Amino acid sequence: MVSGLRQSVFGAEFQSPVLLASGTCGYGKEYSELIPLDELGGLVTKAVSVEPRTGNPPHRVAETPGGMINAIGLENVGLQAFVTEKLPWLRDNLEKAHVLVNVIGRTAEEYAAVVAGLDEEEGLLGYEINVSCPNVEGGTMFGTDEKALAELVARLRRETERPVIVKLTPNVPDIGVYARICEESGADGLSTINTFPGMLVDIQSRQPVIGNVSGGISGPAILPMGVFLTWRAACASSLPVIGIGGIRSAADALQYLLAGASLVQVGTASFVDPAAAVTVQEGIGSYMESEGLRTVSELVGALSLPEPALS
Amino acid sequence: MVSGLRQSVFGAEFQSPVLLASGTCGYGKEYSELIPLDELGGLVTKAVSVEPRTGNPPHRVAETPGGMINAIGLENVGLQAFVTEKLPWLRDNLEKAHVLVNVIGRTAEEYAAVVAGLDEEEGLLGYEINVSCPNVEGGTMFGTDEKALAELVARLRRETERPVIVKLTPNVPDIGVYARICEESGADGLSTINTFPGMLVDIQSRQPVIGNVSGGISGPAILPMGVFLTWRAACASSLPVIGIGGIRSAADALQYLLAGASLVQVGTASFVDPAAAVTVQEGIGSYMESEGLRTVSELVGALSLPEPALS
Amino acid sequence: MAKDTWWLELHSPDIASAARWGQFVMIGFGLRRLEPPFLPRPFSVGWRGDGRIGLLVRVFGAGSRALAKLDEGERVLLLGPLGRPFRLEPGRPILCLAGGVGLAPFLFLAGEAGREGFAVELRYGERTADRVFDPALIERLTGSPPRIWTEDGGLGQRGRVTDGELDAGATVLGCGPTPMLQALAARAAREELDLQVSVEEHMACGVGTCQGCVVRGIDGRWKKACTEGPVFDARELAWSPV
Amino acid sequence: MAKDTWWLELHSPDIASAARWGQFVMIGFGLRRLEPPFLPRPFSVGWRGDGRIGLLVRVFGAGSRALAKLDEGERVLLLGPLGRPFRLEPGRPILCLAGGVGLAPFLFLAGEAGREGFAVELRYGERTADRVFDPALIERLTGSPPRIWTEDGGLGQRGRVTDGELDAGATVLGCGPTPMLQALAARAAREELDLQVSVEEHMACGVGTCQGCVVRGIDGRWKKACTEGPVFDARELAWSPV
């Protein structure tokens, strides 16, 4: 691998800027026989909540034009089982790839409990806080409630020294506002973006295809939205941003890096081809060689504004 | 055409539920030699502002995975030229298809001026208010500012007896909130949805492909988002909703109708094939025949919730 | 050839040698593709021999159509063998009930388990006679002719494959549309039969990472069809009333 | 055949009979397609005869590749003829400067205007000799051999097609990459030449509805390449300094 793929972010060195996205790589083990996991930049675990969650009824996945819809319902084994059954494998099997744990909760307390419960454990670099899930009390979402988000981030900051990366939702008028809130509240980074709410109707049965009625849209279809929101988030704050959404090629990943992402995550593409992230990583290396770049950081945010040919 | 395609909405009878979307059919004339415009449900004109607008530098369009990006910049001839140069053709050439005028402004006054300036004119059924464009003063958008939206709609309501249809932006946490505001403020209908902000980077030049840097994403890629937001808007208010986003087949349009849309608009698909809207319309007719439906209204909102096979 | 039904052989020595009856493969169409099938599709291993696996594909939508249209020599992404196979008890007779292309895993099982000395009976049902997969080919693959049911009575017995007598002494295996499996499970419960079913659910990854493919377990918990299944003991699943 | 360059003939009697030199067609790939080319692509009419039109296609990205890959008998959506043609003054000699596949409209024009009695000179430049479109075919289509420039000097004169003398008495027509047109426009301004250029811009509709294809006019207003162009009098456009 090109040594130039190294990226220093969150006070850690990533051997590559390419990670596997939360919910698309399980807890790592599932892909371990299929791809050289430990050669990637890292992976983000499926969401972990303080208690186990059962999740939504089927169908939970289906495809949409240029992408897919999913409504898993954040099914997960819960904090305790994660620590005893999942984390040990990651700790023992990943030496070079970094692990971020995706954290969800219904309340700030639940988020804090997960972080507190993991903070003594080895085998993870930091936390990716998923604020795109409903806060049952208020019915709002941390990701779309400025005050709630500020309090949550500040609260988690007190719980841990480890990197706290907030995964933002795209369903806001201006993602920059939330990027700044995260920075001011003490976050170490941002992940952009999570899925877009969507729905698929079976016109024969006249029923939603997805058991949960609606779900999140991911895949190539959302690539340009993700690049835009990553660019906005990177401009609005000085926090390192992890670019996510629709990446299936090095060219896609490079769009995110140029737009300001320090790292990228590959999600849906791994379903189409488990080797997708590896291919993306190798392609970034080739691009850097052909462009004579020595470090990924030379690419990050290296976007230049266009001059229209005739004007 | 199946007489059953008729739909009564906004106190008017549409011969078909299929319209051409704003900005994708110019002012009608451009497509008149290509398709039987007057056999469609109608069309929505390019946005009209009180003063002419020059629009953005090129490139203004490019394709994205499963869709396209555009940043036209609401270039338009302005109210006066629209009345003298564009409207007469629509009035003289469309007898059965309805015309909605897409209205934009920087301030509520500008919106009101356009509506007032058109209200004495013949040849249009009503107004589609595009609240997804920046309000220069506040820097916010009417479409994402609850108070500003309520005032704008109430203001326009006072200007005209004609249908006022508000075209909502998808970039909000809960579109239902804005749907209710429109209803309470006196709107007659809703259009969902406008484009999603997006960006495309040319990794060779390291420049945005689009002269305006960012643009709006449309096309099949946004179909499931549009269906979902149409469903939310239809559930949240009792206003008739026009479903828009990614429609390129009768099956797509039927998803919107089942989700609660009373009418649909075809946009980007017309670029791929100018006959797209006609094909969609015919396909809806065939579906109705095969399903033994007599009126489109039997389809509107006829979504039923699924029963998972194993549960 | 049977209506809308294709027999496909793919070269994949690794999968061919590792596959066991009831397992499946995920067939992907590549990262460049945006048109359906965008996601990979699961298909049961219907046969294996000299480095190849055989698939029985019925054209339903985009994925199966893409497979049916594959040209000689074309490549697809193959992931497998995946999932838990049917579990057979030495000495116990086996009764396979196949609905439609649910026949696929039993072509594999009846053939190989038969040669291994298991007493295997294969019953195969289709809605209409024109959909019945060539009985001669079935016999060649499994070693004995199947008993056939068609709802239109055009071939074999008129009725459903689940109509026949079920031997309580046998391990009953079912694969087919969910309503068929529901009916079968209901009967198994009444008649206290030992029943294993292979279920279908939408899948994205096929290897347990996406949690997309769940069916409800008797304990109320969701089970992953791809890793905990696709073969389940019928008693493990919470069947909705038929 | 020239590198990455294809000559394509499409059956379309209506377009063939209506087309005029400098006009173009939008080629669409159908509503089912999601992979690039998703949007239709504009291509100049390069020739017409017995119900067909000829296109000169250089493979650049998805759209041109899809055309190059078209099989005999395959169908595409054709919209046209579109745009404003080159405007010729009777009796006035015509000097065509083609850069790369900017050659296409001049194959049409030199052929037909020549037969109509116009004195047409065709100059054609490519970066490298291996990209030069078969001069014999050009001569067959236009009636006379082109003067060729290549930057590598491998064929014809070394240098750029814009290097040669430009006759002030002629109507100069230019088609090619924007930088070439900019250079040409700059020269035309200095030497007070009567210059028409055919410009390129991204297009979605090709018929004036999307307003996507603009170039800046001298008055600061945007002009639509599809309906006000693609052929413009060089003086109408606001050229950025070379």
Ligand SMILES: Cc1cc2nc3c(=O)[nH]c(=O)nc-3n(C[C@H](O)[C@H](O)[C@H](O)COP(=O)(O)OP(=O)(O)OC[C@H]3O[C@@H](n4cnc5c(N)ncnc54)[C@H](O)[C@@H]3O)c2cc1C
């Ligand atoms: C374990 C297993 C084994 C199978 N074995 C066979 C077999 O041997 N022969 C056979 O013909 N079929 C088999 N199937 C069914 C097959 O996987 C496809 O679901 C079926 O071919 C229809 O898919 P399609 O793409 O043709 O139709 P589509 O219309 O694309 O899909 C049909 C339905 O499946 C849904 N779907 C979408 N994506 C997926 C996905 N990734 N996985 C599953 N469904 C999806 C669609 O939304 C639609 O509702 C099996 C399924 C499973 C789970």
Ligand SMILES: Cc1cc2nc3c(=O)[nH]c(=O)nc-3n(C[C@H](O)[C@H](O)[C@H](O)COP(=O)(O)OP(=O)(O)OC[C@H]3O[C@@H](n4cnc5c(N)ncnc54)[C@H](O)[C@@H]3O)c2cc1C
């Ligand atoms: C009036 C006119 C006449 C032309 N005549 C010819 C000709 O005779 N022969 C020839 O080889 N080429 C011609 N072109 C160029 C041609 O239309 C394509 O732009 C070119 O083939 C590259 O497109 P692509 O799809 O191959 O590559 P892509 O990589 O898909 O596109 C190349 C660039 O064009 C952009 N683009 C995307 N969509 C469009 C679109 N709808 N229209 C234009 N560009 C788009 C892409 O974003 C990319 O930046 C002409 C262009 C115009 C405007």
Ligand SMILES: Cc1cc2nc3c(=O)[nH]c(=O)nc-3n(C[C@H](O)[C@H](O)[C@H](O)COP(=O)(O)O)c2cc1C
């Ligand atoms: C099946 C599935 C499950 C997901 N689960 C989670 C999750 O648990 N937590 C989270 O933050 N994001 C989750 N995501 C979102 C992805 O991490 C990613 O943000 C999104 O899919 C966009 O990236 P992509 O287009 O590359 O897939 C999930 C996505 C999919 C498709």
Ligand SMILES: Cc1cc2nc3c(=O)[nH]c(=O)nc-3n(C[C@H](O)[C@H](O)[C@H](O)COP(=O)(O)O)c2cc1C
């Ligand atoms: C080139 C282009 C121009 C557009 N101009 C307008 C406009 O002026 N006003 C408006 O409300 N929507 C405009 N839209 C948005 C469309 O009306 C429609 O809401 C959107 O494209 C989604 O529908 P589609 O996926 O069918 O294209 C434009 C879209 C495109 C592609």
Ligand code: FES
């Ligand atoms: S298909 Fe992904 S977990 Fe089963």
Ligand code: FES
């Ligand atoms: S391409 Fe649409 S206006 Fe020119």
